[in-house]
Amino acid sequence: MSNTRVMVVDDSAAMRALFCGILENAKGIDVCGTACNASEARDKMSELSPDVLTLDVEMPGMSGLDFLREIMETSPMPVIMLSSITQEGTGTTQKALELGAVHCFPKPLNCSGTEFDETVKRLGDIVLRAARGEPVSGDGAEEVTEPESYSDGAESSPCTNYVSDGKPVVIACGIAGLAHVKQMVANYPPQCPPTVVIVNAPRDAVEGEIAALASSAQCTVEMANHDLSVEPGKVILAPDGTQHVMIESGAPLRIRMVDRDPIGGFRPSADLLFGSLVRSQVPALAGLMTGPGMDGTKGMQMLGSAGNTTFAQRPDDAEPQERFDAATRLGVGTHALDADAILPWLLEQTSQG
Numbered sequence: 001m002s003n004t005r006v007m008v009v010d011d012s013a014a015m016r017a018l019f020c021g022i023l024e025n026a027k028g029i030d031v032c033g034t035a036c037n038a039s040e041a042r043d044k045m046s047e048l049s050p051d052v053l054t055l056d057v058e059m060p061g062m063s064g065l066d067f068l069r070e071i072m073e074t075s076p077m078p079v080i081m082l083s084s085i086t087q088e089g090t091g092t093t094q095k096a097l098e099l100g101a102v103h104c105f106p107k108p109l110n111c112s113g114t115e116f117d118e119t120v121k122r123l124g125d126i127v128l129r130a131a132r133g134e135p136v137s138g139d140g141a142e143e144v145t146e147p148e149s150y151s152d153g154a155e156s157s158p159c160t161n162y163v164s165d166g167k168p169v170v171i172a173c174g175i176a177g178l179a180h181v182k183q184m185v186a187n188y189p190p191q192c193p194p195t196v197v198i199v200n201a202p203r204d205a206v207e208g209e210i211a212a213l214a215s216s217a218q219c220t221v222e223m224a225n226h227d228l229s230v231e232p233g234k235v236i237l238a239p240d241g242t243q244h245v246m247i248e249s250g251a252p253l254r255i256r257m258v259d260r261d262p263i264g265g266f267r268p269s270a271d272l273l274f275g276s277l278v279r280s281q282v283p284a285l286a287g288l289m290t291g292p293g294m295d296g297t298k299g300m301q302m303l304g305s306a307g308n309t310t311f312a313q314r315p316d317d318a319e320p321q322e323r324f325d326a327a328t329r330l331g332v333g334t335h336a337l338d339a340d341a342i343l344p345w346l347l348e349q350t351s352q353g
Contacts, residue, residue: 004131005032007050009041009067010082011059011208015107019054019082019123026124038062038070045075051131055101057083057092058182060208063215065095072100078130080105080123092186092216102130162189163352164232168253168284169193170277172270172300174291175201176319180339181289182209185235187343190218193285193350195235196247196255198270200291206239224268226257244268246276253282266295274299278306285349287311287342290319294326301330309349311335313342 006023008031010016016034023029033048035041037059045053053071057064068079081096081104093104103126129135173181178199185195199206206223213221217235222228224238224245230253238245244258245268256276263269270288274296277284286303288296290313304310312327314336324336337345 003028003030004128005030005048005051006054006127007031007033007035007041007044007048007052008054009035009038009059009064010054010056011036012056015056015082018107022120022123023054023127025120026127029124029127038064038067041067050077052078052080052127054080054082054105054127057081057096057216058209058212060211063212065092065099065215068096068099068101076100078102078133080126080130082107102126162191162347164191164193165350165352166232167193167350168230168247168277168282169195169287169346169350170197170247170270170273170284171195171287171289172198172273172291172296172323173200173289174293174320174323175199175205176315177289177291177313178206178209180313180342181237182213183339184343184346185213185217185219185221188217188219188235189347191233192219192235193346194230194232194253196224196230196245196273197235197237198245198268198273198296199237199239200266200293200295201239203239203241206237210237224255224257226255228255229253230255238268238273240266241268244272246273247280247282248276249280249282264295265293269299270296271299274303277308278302281306283308285309285311285346287313287346288323288327289313290315290323290339292320292322294323297323297326297330300327309335311337311342311345314338 006029008016008019020031023031032050033044035044055064055068079101081101096104105123178201181197210221210223220234222236224236230247244260246256246258248254248256263272274286286300300310312324315321315324
C-alpha cells in the first residue's frame with residue numbers, strides 16, 4: 001500500500017519546515033509538497049493531488065478559514081487545521097469544524113525532543129485516519145491543558161471570569177517575539193487588559209497578522225492610530241513605521257502618534273512609549289518579549305523605578321538574546337518568564353479579583 005501524501009500550507013517557512021519534519025518522521029506518510037499561501041496551494045493541489053492537506057489558520061491574503069471554505073465547495077478533501085489558536089473551545093476551532101475540517105491541531109510552539117516524538121505520533125495517526133475516511137478521536141480538537149505552574153514558581157490562574165482592572169499592558173518585541181504575542185492574544189479573554197504592543201517588524205508583515213487575529217481573537221485587535229482609545233477588550237499593535245506611539249492620560253487612555261526621528265534606530269520606540277506612561281503617571285504593566293537590540297529596556301527601567309510591575313521573556317535557545325541580556329544587565333524585568341507562562345501571569349496581575 002502506498003504512503004499517504006500530505007501537502008503542508010503555512011505562510012511561515014519555519015512552521016513549514018517544522019511540520020514537514022514531523023510528518024516525514026511519521027510512518028506511512030510522505031510530504032508531497034508545501035505552499036506559503038492559498039494561491040500557491042491552489043496551483044499545487046491540482047498538480048500534486050495530495051490525499052490530505054494541513055492548513056494554517058493565520059495566513060495573509062486569503063485566510064486559512066476562507067481557503068477551507070473554498071476547498072469544501074469546489075473539491076472536498078480531508079483538511080487538518082494547524083494553528084496556535086486552534087484550541088478546544090475557541091471560536092476558530094468551531095468555525096473550522098463547521099466548514100468541514102476533519103481536525104484542528106495546535107502548533108507545538110515550544111517543543112522538546114520528547115514532545116516532538118509525541119507530536120509525530122499524534123499527528124501521524126490523525127493524518128492516516130483522515131486519509132482513510134475514519135473518524136478522528138474526540139470532537140475534532142486537540143485537548144489543551146493549562147500549565148500547572150509558572151516557570152518562576154507562581155501558581156496559574158484561569159482566564160475564566162476575568163475582569164480587567166483597567167491597567168494597560170505595554171509590550172515590546174521583535175519579529176521572533178511576535179509569534180508569542182500572537183499566541184497570547186489568540187487566547188486573551190474578550191475583555192482582556194488594554195494592551196499596546198510595539199513590534200520591531202515591517203508594517204506589511206504585521207498587517208497580515210492583525211488581519212488574521214482580528215478575524216479569530218475574542219478581543220478587538222487594531223493597528224495603532226492617532227486618538228485610538230486604549231481600553232479593556234482591545235489590543236493595539238504598532239509596527240515599524242513613520243511615527244512614534246505614546247499613551248496620553250485620560251478616561252479612557254488614548255494613543256498619540258508623534259512625528260520624530262528614530263530613537264536608537266527604532267520607530268516607533270518602546271523606550272518612548274514606556275516613558276510616556278511614566279511622565280503621565282499612568283500605572284502600567286510592561287514587558288519585553290524576544291527581539292534584537294535594546295529598545296524598551298531603558299523605558300522599562302523607568303517604569304520599574306516608578307513602582308510598576310515589569311517582566312522579561314526568557315528567549316529560547318534559537319531566539320535573539322539581546323533584549324533579555326540587556327534587561328538583565330540593567331536589572332529590569334522584575335519577573336523573568338518563559339513564553340507559555342506570560343498569559344496566565346498577565347491576567348493574574350491585571351485582574352480586579
